[in-house]
Amino acid sequence: MTSSKAATVLPIGVGYGVVVGIGFFFAFLMWGISYLQNQYTGFNTRSSEEFNTASRSVKPGLIASGIVSAGTWAATLLQSSTVAYSYGVAGPFWYAAGVTPQILVFAILACKVKQNAPRCHTFLEVIQTRYGTKTHWVFICFALLTNILVASQLLLGGSAVVTALTGMNVYAAIFLIPLGGCVYVVLGGLRATFLCDYSHTTILMIVMLYFMFSVYTTNPLIGSPAAMYDLLQQAALKRPVPGNRDGSYVTLRSHLALVFGCIQVCASGGAIFLDQAYWQRAIASRPATAVRAYLLGGIAWFAIPFGFASAMGLAAVALADHPRFPTYPHPMSASQITAGLTAPFAASTLLGQGGALALLIVLFMAVTSCASAELIAVSSILTFDVYKTYVRPTATAEQLIFVSHVMICVFGVTMAVFACCWNAIGIQLGWLFLVMGLLIGGAVFPVAFAITWAGQTRLGAVCGALGGLLAGVTAWLVTAQQCYGQITVETTGREYPTLAGNLAATLTGLILSVALSHWKPERFDWELTRALNKGRDDSPSEDKKRMGGPNEEVEDSVKLRGAFKFAWIASLLLGFIFCFLIPAPMYLSSYIFSQRFFTAWILIAFIWAFVSAGVSVVLPIVETMSFFRGLVREIVADLGGRRRVVAEN
Numbered sequence: 001m002t003s004s005k006a007a008t009v010l011p012i013g014v015g016y017g018v019v020v021g022i023g024f025f026f027a028f029l030m031w032g033i034s035y036l037q038n039q040y041t042g043f044n045t046r047s048s049e050e051f052n053t054a055s056r057s058v059k060p061g062l063i064a065s066g067i068v069s070a071g072t073w074a075a076t077l078l079q080s081s082t083v084a085y086s087y088g089v090a091g092p093f094w095y096a097a098g099v100t101p102q103i104l105v106f107a108i109l110a111c112k113v114k115q116n117a118p119r120c121h122t123f124l125e126v127i128q129t130r131y132g133t134k135t136h137w138v139f140i141c142f143a144l145l146t147n148i149l150v151a152s153q154l155l156l157g158g159s160a161v162v163t164a165l166t167g168m169n170v171y172a173a174i175f176l177i178p179l180g181g182c183v184y185v186v187l188g189g190l191r192a193t194f195l196c197d198y199s200h201t202t203i204l205m206i207v208m209l210y211f212m213f214s215v216y217t218t219n220p221l222i223g224s225p226a227a228m229y230d231l232l233q234q235a236a237l238k239r240p241v242p243g244n245r246d247g248s249y250v251t252l253r254s255h256l257a258l259v260f261g262c263i264q265v266c267a268s269g270g271a272i273f274l275d276q277a278y279w280q281r282a283i284a285s286r287p288a289t290a291v292r293a294y295l296l297g298g299i300a301w302f303a304i305p306f307g308f309a310s311a312m313g314l315a316a317v318a319l320a321d322h323p324r325f326p327t328y329p330h331p332m333s334a335s336q337i338t339a340g341l342t343a344p345f346a347a348s349t350l351l352g353q354g355g356a357l358a359l360l361i362v363l364f365m366a367v368t369s370c371a372s373a374e375l376i377a378v379s380s381i382l383t384f385d386v387y388k389t390y391v392r393p394t395a396t397a398e399q400l401i402f403v404s405h406v407m408i409c410v411f412g413v414t415m416a417v418f419a420c421c422w423n424a425i426g427i428q429l430g431w432l433f434l435v436m437g438l439l440i441g442g443a444v445f446p447v448a449f450a451i452t453w454a455g456q457t458r459l460g461a462v463c464g465a466l467g468g469l470l471a472g473v474t475a476w477l478v479t480a481q482q483c484y485g486q487i488t489v490e491t492t493g494r495e496y497p498t499l500a501g502n503l504a505a506t507l508t509g510l511i512l513s514v515a516l517s518h519w520k521p522e523r524f525d526w527e528l529t530r531a532l533n534k535g536r537d538d539s540p541s542e543d544k545k546r547m548g549g550p551n552e553e554v555e556d557s558v559k560l561r562g563a564f565k566f567a568w569i570a571s572l573l574l575g576f577i578f579c580f581l582i583p584a585p586m587y588l589s590s591y592i593f594s595q596r597f598f599t600a601w602i603l604i605a606f607i608w609a610f611v612s613a614g615v616s617v618v619l620p621i622v623e624t625m626s627f628f629r630g631l632v633r634e635i636v637a638d639l640g641g642r643r644r645v646v647a648e649n
């Protein structure tokens with residue numbers, strides 16, 4: 001059986017129904033919400049500030065939910081399950097532990113952007129103000145490359161699964177998946193993506209918990225941590241994991257998982273620090289609560305790859321020899337694994353058509369909510385950094401909104417075209433995921449320093465980014481040639497070449513930036529970026545009031561200094577716990593989990609999933625309850641002939 005036929009358990013109509021039907025359902029919902037927002041609140045989607053920054057007024061729970069959503073790619077569900085299938089329990093752990101510290105560290109950048117450039121629309125505006133046009137263009141290219149790689153990965157992974165489960169044409173899936181997202185982002189702007197992020201994340205949490213409960217409590221094929229443990233022990237005898245202690249699936253002493261963890265740390269640094277979607281969430285948040293939102297978002301996100309893959313990836317290992325497994329009696333092929341089909345195969349084995357449908361829905365939710373974040377992120381770069389800076393500096397609010405709308409559509413088509421190209425030349429999700437970091441990693445430290453370190457010079461920033469790219473690509477190709485004797489798609493997607501490339505890119509970027517900035521030192525005056533866009537926003541008066549007068553700014557700056565310290569301490573402490581304190585003793589002692597320890601490990605995954613649901617599903621509701629009560633009162637009053645405008649408090 002080919003990879004596309006092996007698990008086709010759903011009719012093709014279900015594929016179109018999910019992709020088009022659910023997409024347009026949310027587009028229609030957003031149309032209604034945008035109408036109510038414009039009619040009854042002080043936030044108007046026809047204001048460019050509201051469209052691109054949500055009036056910088058969003059509360060931490062909704063921002064945290066947006067961070068969870070922007071960080072939940074197709075790969076977060078599919079690649080995490082792939083590494084669980086390939087390396088056992090260490091795979092999901094390193095998938096999550098490699099990314100979470102970067103989100104936590106981003107809390108520091110979120111705080112700094114509020115302190116040093118409180119009115120910017122994109123992080124690239126800060127780079128333009130500090131370093132001028134040529135450097136601005138270098139980093140625009142890195143930012144767009146990041147968005148293209150992330151967005152095309154979403155469509156590549158999403159379409160591979162839709163095609164495998166329903167038989168839908170892969171190119172139709174690639175073009176139809178982002179369509180509904182384009183429509184609702186055009187209708188509602190950044191606030192719409194937050195609301196859809198929220199609803200999508202809620203559905204994602206429900207389905208993830210459904211899978212976790214099925215695997216570990218009710219499913220007759222597994223049904224308990226003890227049964228899973230026994231099946232994993234049997235799998236280790238038949239298919240031992242290369243590089244793991246005794247070939248075991250239940251140990252963190254996994255050499256290749258550690259290599260993957262290092263790649264993940266480098267790649268996610270780039271994918272977070274260079275992705276305008278993360279900056280946009282910092283920009284949209286209230287100054288005093290931005291740090292809290294990122295810390296909550298990072299901790300909540302951890303549960304998704306950790307919980308999902310500890311259920312679905314390990315279930316695929318446990319059930320690979322079951323007659324219901326789609327590839328039975330053969331193991332999954334390398335191509336099926338790298339295409340991300342581990343979780344779909346596990347879902348259809350465990351739960352038949354219902355499982356396949358649930359997986360299709362959860363993946364569609366993850367892909368569309370992250371794609372919508374990428375759409376509005378790229379649109380804001382093209383609108384503010386290209387159109388407003390270089391084409392029409394005197395653009396009116398109407399022109400900016402029009403260009404934002406056009407750019408959303410342009411990027412929707414662009415991400416689909418790139419995904420089609422990857423598909424046509426045989427590049428799959430796993431390859432793109434591992435290679436991404438070596439292409440963008442060089443720019444990670446230069447971008448982080450651009451907003452945090454007054455001493456980084458233009459030479460340091462540009463040479464760090466470009467030198468990192470050159471070093472990354474060179475190390476990658478040379479290692480592939482040295483290790484495997486040839487440079488092919490297969491050899492360049494293996495662990496060691498991608499590890500060499502990721503490390504070389506990130507470290508070269510760091511070393512060049514620091515060394516060259518100390519060679520000819522300069523100090524930047526942050527007052528220049530603090531003045532960026534001062535008196536130039538087009539937000540309506542209601543929004544301006546909410547954005548704070550002078551007293552509020554002073555209060556914010558005091559709170560920001562405290563938040564900055566807190567962000568440093570919390571991110572370093574949690575990063576140390578995730579990347580060292582938990583894994584190091586278990587790796588160094590070559591510990592193989594006992595059945596009780598494995599049960600406790602899974603229990604922690606469940607508890608974390610509930611905490612994550614609390615942060616990203618319950619907290620936003622609690623925070624906005626009074627706003628919605630006011631909104632309902634106004635709608636009722638309006639229907640009765642009286643009318644006022646509701647402001648979020």
Ligand SMILES: NC(N)=O
Pocket residue numbers: 070071072073075076099268271
């Ligand atoms: N966001 C990631 N790397 O899943």
